[in-house]
Structures are given as structure tokens and as C-alpha cells.
Amino acid sequence: MSSSSLAAPRATRRGDDTCVPATDxxxxxxxxxxxxxxxxxxxxxxxxxxxxxxxxxxxxxxxxxxxxxxxxxxxxxxxxxxxxxxxxxxxxxxxxxxxxxxxxxxxxxxxxxxxxxxxxxxxxxxxxxxxxxxxxxxxxxxxxxxxxxxxxxxxxxxxxxxxxxxxxxxxxxxxxxxxxxxxxxxxxxxxxxxxxxxxxxxxxxxxxxxxxxxxxxxxxxxxxxxxxxxxxxxxxxxxxxxxxxxxxxxKLGRKQLTLHLQEPLDTVPASLSAYSLELAGDGHELVYSYDAATDSTGIAELLTDLKAADIRFRDLHTEQSSLEDIFVSLVRESR
Amino acid sequence: MNWYAVRAIYRFEMARARRTLLQSVVSPVLTTCLYFVVFGAAIGSRITEVEGVSYGAFIVPGLIMLMLLTQSVSNASFAIFMPRFSGTVYEVLSAPISHYEIVLGYVGAAATKSVILGLIVLATANLFVPLEIQHPVWMMLFLILTACTFSLLGFIIGIWADNFEKLQFVPLLIITPLAFLGGTFYSINMLPPVWQTITLLNPVVYLISGFRWSFYGMADVNVALSLAMILLFLGGCLTLVWWIFKTGYRLKA
The missing domain is CATH 3.40.50.300 (P-loop containing nucleotide triphosphate hydrolases)
Incomplete structure (x- = not known):
């Protein structure tokens, strides 16, 4: 599909059937x-x-x-x-x-x-x-x-x-x-x-x-x-x-940091209760949700506290919520 | 006035008629010719003259009017029903075009087709029977006014109908019987007095009578009354169309 010369508006003729902006x-x-x-x-x-x-x-x-x-x-x-x-x-x-x-x-x-x-x-x-x-x-x-x-x-x-x-x-x-x-x-x-x-x-x-x-x-x-x-x-x-x-x-998008643990956990340790953490993948994944827009995401502190709690991980990755996630969330909230 | 839009609708409708020439032109002309053969030749041979006019020539105005009424209604109703049925009416409704211009495009095309058909039937009839037209200007006026009026009626039916059965209901079950009983094949003076009075309730009587007068100078009812009836009917149809567009009846939610 060519896109070289697609219908640009041309208000060349003034009249009722021509698109001319009103003087507003x-x-x-x-x-x-x-x-x-x-x-x-x-x-x-x-x-x-x-x-x-x-x-x-x-x-x-x-x-x-x-x-x-x-x-x-x-x-x-x-x-x-x-x-x-x-x-x-x-x-x-x-x-x-x-x-x-x-x-x-x-x-x-x-x-x-x-x-x-x-x-x-x-x-x-x-x-x-x-x-x-x-x-x-x-x-x-x-x-x-x-x-x-x-x-x-x-x-x-x-x-x-x-x-x-x-x-x-x-x-x-x-x-x-x-x-x-x-x-x-x-x-x-x-x-x-x-x-x-x-x-x-x-x-x-x-x-x-x-x-x-x-x-x-x-x-x-x-x-x-x-x-x-x-x-x-x-x-x-x-x-x-x-x-x-x-x-x-x-504003509405959320970022998530997923840590793939070496040893599975049954529950999130009490020492990490200050963080928004969830366990996933039968305890093999620790998911941290944070606001990417703020100055301090808390990731550095979390990693320090994980080390202190002797929780080791072999890999990590981050994900950002899509517009679809935001849309679904907004529609749910409005119901 | 958006003349380009009126022209676009008019040409679209005329092109549709050209694409369906067999159905649009050949079929109604052939049907009318069959009426000439059956009623004019077979029955007409037993009826020599009606009020000084040969029976074959006498039925010509009535047959043209019969075809004109049914074709005007069918053409115009189909023209607006199909865009509604297929959904393409969205484009007309969203265009910078007024209600009058929409009507002018659709009804103008339907009336044009009907007038052309009327003239073709007239020319064809001339091959079967000798014709005279005493008032050609009035003949054209009646032809055009009737075509416009019944095309407007067809336009209304095309908006009212929500299925094909309803679309055919008025032309087949109302217009055709009224035309047959409205003096197409006889003068109402040939009827018993009671039926003469009852027949005057049939609006088609006035149309056929006025049209026949333009040919032979004879009429079942006063020609001024015929003209008044057509204008009255035209006014009624215009009022209904105005109401349809004002309310958006069956066009806009």
C-alpha cells in the first residue's frame, strides 16, 4: 500500500459543501x-x-x-x-x-x-x-x-x-x-x-x-x-x-520485576513485607510490582534485603503493563 | 444546493436501470404489449367503439397509466429500500446533502425512468392502433406529474418497508387492482349508476380520466378535478416525506 499522496485535505473552494474551518x-x-x-x-x-x-x-x-x-x-x-x-x-x-x-x-x-x-x-x-x-x-x-x-x-x-x-x-x-x-x-x-x-x-x-x-x-x-x-x-x-x-x-502503567529463585519459597518472608511482592510459578518466582515513574523504584533496596534474607536468584527480568492491561483495569474499575 | 450529490444519486439510479435493462424496460413494455394483444385485439374485436374511439385506442391511456403507476412505485421504492437493506444508506445520510436533494435524486431518477417507459409504450401502442393526442402538452404534464407523485409514494414505501414482501405489497395488492378498477379498460359511464358513484372513491379514476382526456378530449370526470386530485396526492406525499426526514423514521435511530 503506497502512502505517497494520500488524500490531504484541500480547502480550495469556499462553499457549503467544502470543508472550511469556521471563524472560531x-x-x-x-x-x-x-x-x-x-x-x-x-x-x-x-x-x-x-x-x-x-x-x-x-x-x-x-x-x-x-x-x-x-x-x-x-x-x-x-x-x-x-x-x-x-x-x-x-x-x-x-x-x-x-x-x-x-x-x-x-x-x-x-x-x-x-x-x-x-x-x-x-x-x-x-x-x-x-x-x-x-x-x-x-x-x-x-x-x-x-x-x-x-x-x-x-x-x-x-x-x-x-x-x-x-x-x-x-x-x-x-x-x-x-x-x-x-x-x-x-x-x-x-x-x-x-x-x-x-x-x-x-x-x-x-x-x-x-x-x-x-x-x-x-x-x-x-x-x-x-x-x-x-x-x-x-x-x-x-x-x-x-x-x-x-x-x-x-501514569497507569505498572512495571514488574520477576526474580527466578534458586530455591522455591512457601511464603514471602516477613522481612520483605514492606515490598509489594507476590509468589508465582509454584514459589519459584518472586514478582515485585513498582511504579516506574517515581524517582526511587525500590529495586536496589529489595536486592539488598533479599541478600540479607539469604534468598538467591538465578535470573531476573522486567515487564511493563500494556495499554490492554490499563484498558481492562479501567473498564473493571468503572463497573 | 448540492447539485453534484443530486447528480451522483440520479446517475447511479439511471445506471442501475441500464444494467437491468431486461427487467427495467423490456419487461414492462412487453407486459403492456400483451395487454394490447389480449384486450385490444381479442376483446376489442367484440367492442367496436367507446364514445366514438376504437376500443384498442381507448385503452392506450389507461394502460400507459397502469404501467406508469406500478413502475414509478416499484422503481422508487426499490431505489431507497436497497441501500437500507444493504447498509449503504449510511453514506447518503452522512453526506452534506439535504433531504430535498436526496428526494430529488432518487425520485427524479425513478420518475424519469417511468416517463421514458410511458413514452416507449406510447410509441409501441402506435404500432398497434392509430392514436391521436389532442392536448400533447397536457398529456406530458399528466405523465410527468403522475410519475413524480407515484415515485414519491414509492420512496415512502421503500422507507416504510422492512422486508421484500412489504415492498411488493402496495404495487401488487393496491395499485394494480385500483388501476384495473379505475377505468383502464372501460369508461365508468359503462357501469351501473351505483358502481359509477362507488368508483369515484378510487383515486386512480381521476388520473386515468385526465390522461385520457389529453388524448381524445373525453373524460369520466372533470379534467380540473383530475388535476386537483394529482396535486392533492402530490402534496400529501411531499408532506409524508418531509415528516420522514424530520423524524428520521426508519432512517435514523
Whole structure:
């Protein structure tokens, strides 16, 4: 998948169907601003509860949450697929209800499901998307997008003849056909193989490098860890936390030192009770949890005390908790 | 106005008709021709004239209207039902396009297809029977207004239907019987007085009558009433479509 010329936003023409930032100085930083957003469906299900969220221009924002947390509802409300309940959403300073044309012109959406017109060709369906978003025909741009997504060779193929991975690329091509400045990817790599997933990650990075703001929801925490600049965690319709990914991992991430003992222990000696120690591996491993962010990790003192207690070890290694560990912990705490 | 979007939807729908030429054009034209053969030639040979017009020529406006009503409803209902069914409607709903523009694209394409079909049937009928059109402008006006009105009705049905059975329900079980009983094959003056009164409750009577008037200058009901009925129906459909988009009925949660 080439990443040379992916759809950079080009606000070359001012008009209702062109993505032009509103003259709101606050929008310079927050390209999507969600304020007090709530949604209760007709069946009584409260999908969102008073959600506040800001997405910064040019970032990759990963929205994490378990099934039914409200991720897709939130995206759908921003994109106009679900009627707004209480609250307000602005995109590049444009209210998504009052100024829906300008707001939606900025957005490209790749939905979770593979919704395609089976009998259309790749070229016609991508060209259709461009027209639908109010842009004049531009075969050169469509060709560029198709080449970038390695779909050029399939441009005359009907969608029904494409593999699942190819259809996923077509969905992305359709979303990029009108040169959006904000791209929503709802579970973009669900059901795709590892190779294609890595290609998509490259694509997303290339888009970001071209100035496109990316908001992605994913079940693969590894994906967020790999790509996101900031991470938001949603559960039960509420945003639990939003933070820089690196900051989040620094603050909430835990490090563990595992010592492989020469002789197994039945219990942790009383002389070591001051340390956060656990026995594992039938007493052959002593696991010490510590906060890597503090000045003193306590490792040096622990090793001294172990020697004093005549506990010998033959090996040691350290591990840092992943974003997945942090995510699981946050979701558990919020229940 | 997002003309590019309207054009995109319109061209998409017209391309779909071209892809399915047999189903979209050949089938309705052939069916209507069979009506000419069966009713015009076989039965028409026993009925010489209806109010001074040969029976074969008399049924032409009614047959065109029958085809126009069913095709308008089918085309427009299928056009919006399929994106809902396949999920691709997400793209239309998330695009910077107003409700009017969506309707203009889908209904405009469905009405265009129906008018083209109507003209093809008219040309085909001319091969079977000698035709005269006394008021060609009115004929086109009735043709276009009826196509637009019933395409709007089809659009509403396509949004209301949540399965293929419902999609076929109105064209097959309501429109077709009403057209058959609305004077396609006879003048309502040929009916007993009681049935003449009852028939006036059938809205299709007014459409066929007005359309037939544009051909032969004769009508079962006043032509102004026919026009008023079409406009009334058009207004009703527009109001319903407006309500659908305002509430997001069956389109948005």
C-alpha cells in the first residue's frame, strides 16, 4: 500500500459543501468538539451519558471501549447517522445540525460493517462517493486514491468479486474520495489479516502525516498502542478517561520485576513485607510490582534485603503493563 | 444546493436501470404489449367503439397509466429500500446533502425512468392502433406529474418497508387492482349508476380520466378535478416525506 499522496485535505473552494474551518478561534485546536452529548434510544437504552470530548487537529485519536460501550453511537451522532439527543457537536467549528453541510463536508467515515453496492465497479462507487459529498469529478484524485490503496488494478471489477480485505480498502477509498480533513474509522481492521492490518496502520499514519485527523475505534488495543497519539476510554456510555497515550501508560502503567529463585519459597518472608511482592510459578518466582515513574523504584533496596534474607536468584527480568492491561483495569474499575 | 450529490444519486439510479435493462424496460413494455394483444385485439374485436374511439385506442391511456403507476412505485421504492437493506444508506445520510436533494435524486431518477417507459409504450401502442393526442402538452404534464407523485409514494414505501414482501405489497395488492378498477379498460359511464358513484372513491379514476382526456378530449370526470386530485396526492406525499426526514423514521435511530 503506497502512502505517497494520500488524500490531504484541500480547502480550495469556499462553499457549503467544502470543508472550511469556521471563524472560531477555539476550533484551531479542537477540530471535533462534543459537549454534553446524551442519547437514549426508543427502547429506553441509554447509549451515551453527558459525553464531553475534544479531538485535536491532526492527531490520531483511539476510542476504546467494550462492546455496547457507545463508541459507534458517538461516531454515528457526529457523522449524522443517528439523531442528536441532548448536547452539541461541532466539526471544525460548524454545528453538525445547524451547519450540517459544512460539518459533514469535512468528514470521511469508514463504518464497521462492509456495506457495498455489490454490482457496482470500484471506480464507479468511489466516484459516486465524491459526487455525493458535493465535489466535482476529479479522475486524477480518484486514480491517486485507488493507486495508494492498491486498488487501481481492480478499478473495473465489481465489488462482489472482491475479497473482504479489498472491500475494506474500497470502503476507505470511498471515505477519502472527497478529500476529508477528518476521518472516522470504526473498527477498521476487524476481520482483516495481520498483513493487511499492518498496511492499514501505515495508511493511517500516512494520512495523519498529510494533515488528516484520524478518529478510530478498535477492539485491538495493540492497534491503539501502535498508532494513537491520544486515547479515550468509553464504558457504559461515559467517557472514563482521555489522555496522551504515552502519559497514560506512564501514569497507569505498572512495571514488574520477576526474580527466578534458586530455591522455591512457601511464603514471602516477613522481612520483605514492606515490598509489594507476590509468589508465582509454584514459589519459584518472586514478582515485585513498582511504579516506574517515581524517582526511587525500590529495586536496589529489595536486592539488598533479599541478600540479607539469604534468598538467591538465578535470573531476573522486567515487564511493563500494556495499554490492554490499563484498558481492562479501567473498564473493571468503572463497573 | 448540492447539485453534484443530486447528480451522483440520479446517475447511479439511471445506471442501475441500464444494467437491468431486461427487467427495467423490456419487461414492462412487453407486459403492456400483451395487454394490447389480449384486450385490444381479442376483446376489442367484440367492442367496436367507446364514445366514438376504437376500443384498442381507448385503452392506450389507461394502460400507459397502469404501467406508469406500478413502475414509478416499484422503481422508487426499490431505489431507497436497497441501500437500507444493504447498509449503504449510511453514506447518503452522512453526506452534506439535504433531504430535498436526496428526494430529488432518487425520485427524479425513478420518475424519469417511468416517463421514458410511458413514452416507449406510447410509441409501441402506435404500432398497434392509430392514436391521436389532442392536448400533447397536457398529456406530458399528466405523465410527468403522475410519475413524480407515484415515485414519491414509492420512496415512502421503500422507507416504510422492512422486508421484500412489504415492498411488493402496495404495487401488487393496491395499485394494480385500483388501476384495473379505475377505468383502464372501460369508461365508468359503462357501469351501473351505483358502481359509477362507488368508483369515484378510487383515486386512480381521476388520473386515468385526465390522461385520457389529453388524448381524445373525453373524460369520466372533470379534467380540473383530475388535476386537483394529482396535486392533492402530490402534496400529501411531499408532506409524508418531509415528516420522514424530520423524524428520521426508519432512517435514523
Amino acid at each position: 478561534t477555539r476550533s484551531a485546536q479542537a477540530v471535533v468538539r462534543v459537549t454534553g452529548l446524551s442519547k437514549r434510544y426508543d427502547d429506553g437504552f441509554q447509549a451515551l451519558k453527558d459525553v464531553d470530548l475534544e479531538i485535536r487537529r491532526g492527531e490520531i485519536f483511539a476510542l476504546l471501549g467494550p462492546n455496547g460501550a457507545g463508541k459507534t453511537t458517538l461516531i454515528s451522532m457526529i457523522c449524522g447517522l443517528v439523531n442528536l439527543g441532548a448536547g452539541q457537536v461541532t466539526v471544525d467549528g460548524h454545528d453538525v445540525v445547524r451547519d450540517f453541510r459544512a460539518a459533514r463536508a469535512c468528514i470521511g467515515l469508514v463504518p464497521q460493517e462492509l456495506h457495498t453496492d455489490a454490482f457496482e465497479t470500484v471506480w464507479s462507487t468511489v466516484s459516486f462517493s465524491r459526487g455525493l459529498f458535493g465535489k466535482p469529478p476529479n479522475p486524477a484524485h480518484i486514480e491517486r486514491v485507488l493507486r495508494d490503496l492498491t486498488l487501481w488494478g481492480k478499478r473495473n471489477n465489481r465489488l462482489l468479486s472482491l475479497s473482504g480485505g479489498m472491500k475494506r480498502r474500497v470502503m476507505i477509498a470511498k471515505a477519502l474520495a472527497h478529500e476529508p480533513s477528518i476521518l472516522f474509522l470504526d473498527e477498521p481492521t476487524a476481520g482483516v489479516d495481520v498483513e493487511l492490518r499492518r498496511e492499514m496502520w501505515e495508511l493511517v499514519r500516512a494520512l495523519r502525516d498529510n494533515g488528516v485527523t484520524i478518529i478510530l475505534t478498535t477492539h485491538y488495543i495493540e492497534e491503539a498502542e501502535e498508532m494513537a497519539d491520544r486515547v479515550g476510554v468509553i464504558n457504559g456510555g461515559e467517557i472514563i478517561l482521555v489522555d496522551e497515550k504515552t502519559e497514560l501508560m506512564r
